[in-house]
């Protein structure tokens with residue numbers, strides 16, 4: 188059997204010591220290779236917290252997090268950083284591109300971080316990806332010279348440049364108009380189908396959720412629904 | 421290009437205005453340091469050179485004769501005694517050839533000159549002057565004093581009946597090269613000497629007092645046949661003169677006076693000048709460090725989200741630290757290069773404007789690659805140290821927190 192990209196076992200997260208807030212309560216779920224899942228739920232239900240834990244940016248208070256077959260509970264910061272760089276891609280609502288770097292340099296960053304230095308082949312790969320997301324002509328532009336949709340496409344290219352098995356997207360279309368949002372979603376779906384990259388996408392848009400393979404619903408830190416979408420494309 | 425260099429340069433480029441400002445701040449600081457050091461260094465060097473132009477680094481001479489009371493106190497009797505110093509007369513150093521050989525082999529000593537010196541009277545027609553008669557071997561003496569480079573007329577290589585005098589003495593006696601004058605040392609005997617050269621050592625007192633003759637002439641005039649009254653030394657490093665003098669004292673048992681002893685006042689002045697300049701420089705460095713640190717602290721705060729995303733993309737903590745340390749280092753180095761140029765330019769202008777009547781700069785300006793190198797290293801270290809705090813806080817940033825609050 189193929190290892191799932193995500194395997195969560197009894198993951199809980201609480202904040203605070205005197206006044207304890209339980210944000211995630213004993214979550215269990217798995218995400219298979221190449222799956223495209225939507226994570227939905229009301230604001231404050233713990234979606235971002237879950238994504239941060241899956242993204243190895245935060246640690247659970249208890250429980251185990253297995254990413255691409257690696258048990259992460261016992262890893263130190265350096266090991267987590269390395270694993271993050273090679274197996275995970277991130278897309279955020281406010282894209283978080285580096286404002287002083289051009290589009291192509293932004294796309295190259297994960298490769299630079301992994302390798303430690305800049306090489307010529309990195310630029311080739313980054314340019315090819317920009318071409319793939321339709322932004323070849325803006326390769327030398329700064330983020331401030333691009334529209335929101337264009338910036339999000341650059342962020343998607345950046346998330347995929349290392350060829351990770353999993354991309355975590357926190358409201359990637361939350362800041363875009365419907366038409367642009369559809370385009371960005373379609374692009375992620377294409378990568379998902381072509382390269383078998385698994386996606387876990389937080390969204391408030393039921394239309395987009397309906398176009399995912401699976402919908403996981405979080406309320407008050409608990410999974411209240413987890414169903415295969417019947418009308419997946 | 422390593423990732424840390426790449427990011428450091430991009431961050432600096434992105435915040436051009438801020439970067440330019442801190443580079444300028446560092447540059448002004450380094451310029452002040454270079455200018456101040458060069459000015460004070462030059463001033464001190466010329467002061468010391470001026471002092472040492474008419475003074476041997478070390479003078480070795482026999483111990484003073486002490487007068488002793490003839491009665492000694494015993495348990496039973498007290499003795500009231502008034503001991504007067506004996507009149508000091510010119511005395512020779514015992515076995516001076518032996519001492520000379522020993523001194524010339526001491527480490528740090530670059531030249532030695534045996535000297536026969538004593539008071540004399542110079543007379544020309546009805547003008548009479550008290551002089552200091554100095555007999556020495558010309559080549560050796562000229563290695564101690566820059567006399568041959570300071571000749572106004574004639575040369576310094578006195579024959580048995582020749583003498584070389586200073587400009588003021590020549591004027592006082594109304595003589596010039598080729599003229600004769602009469603020398604006596606108190607007794608009835610006197611000898612005629614021909615003026616063979618006139619010097620100007622840049623010190624009126626010396627120009628008025630010194631009368632240089634051959635060793636044998638001085639020995640005969642001072643009645644010190646075969647003897648010398650002192651041995652003068654030149655050392656490689658002038659500020660080691662006192663420690664070498666101490667070594668001379670302990671190895672020969674003779675009196676050895678260094679220029680540092682006889683110019684204690686000057687040295688205190690130089691030292692306090694140096695330390696006040698150092699205090700100023702410390703404050704300049706502090707100001708530069710605070711400037712660099714504050715700009716980088718602001719930059720870390722502005723870049724919280726970007727640092728978070730960099731960490732999310734697999735950038736190591738150590739890389740983040742390097743990015744900020746490098747920014748400090750780059751600012752420090754670039755600032756110091758600009759500043760060194762600025763300081764040197766300022767010094768050149770200053771030296772060009774303030775000139776003596778003869779065209780030589782009033783303020784000798786000692787700028788050197790060593791000084792520039794030292795300032796640059798200091799600025800580099802300052803930049804790195806100033807960046808340490810912001811770099812640490814950048815590396816400690818919690819990426820989840822930074823991204824969430826973006």
Ligand SMILES: Nc1ncnc2c1ncn2[C@@H]1O[C@H](COP(=O)(O)OP(=O)(O)O)[C@@H](O)[C@H]1O
Nearest residue numbers: 202203208210229230231232233234235236237
């Ligand atoms: N660092 C924190 N300290 C305390 N509480 C936090 C922290 N981060 C998130 N929370 C709380 O956790 C809950 C879930 O937040 P979040 O995961 O951002 O929700 P969502 O993304 O679903 O809107 C919220 O109530 C929030 O206030």
Ligand SMILES: [Mg+2]
Nearest residue numbers: 234235236357
């Ligand atoms: Mg959220």
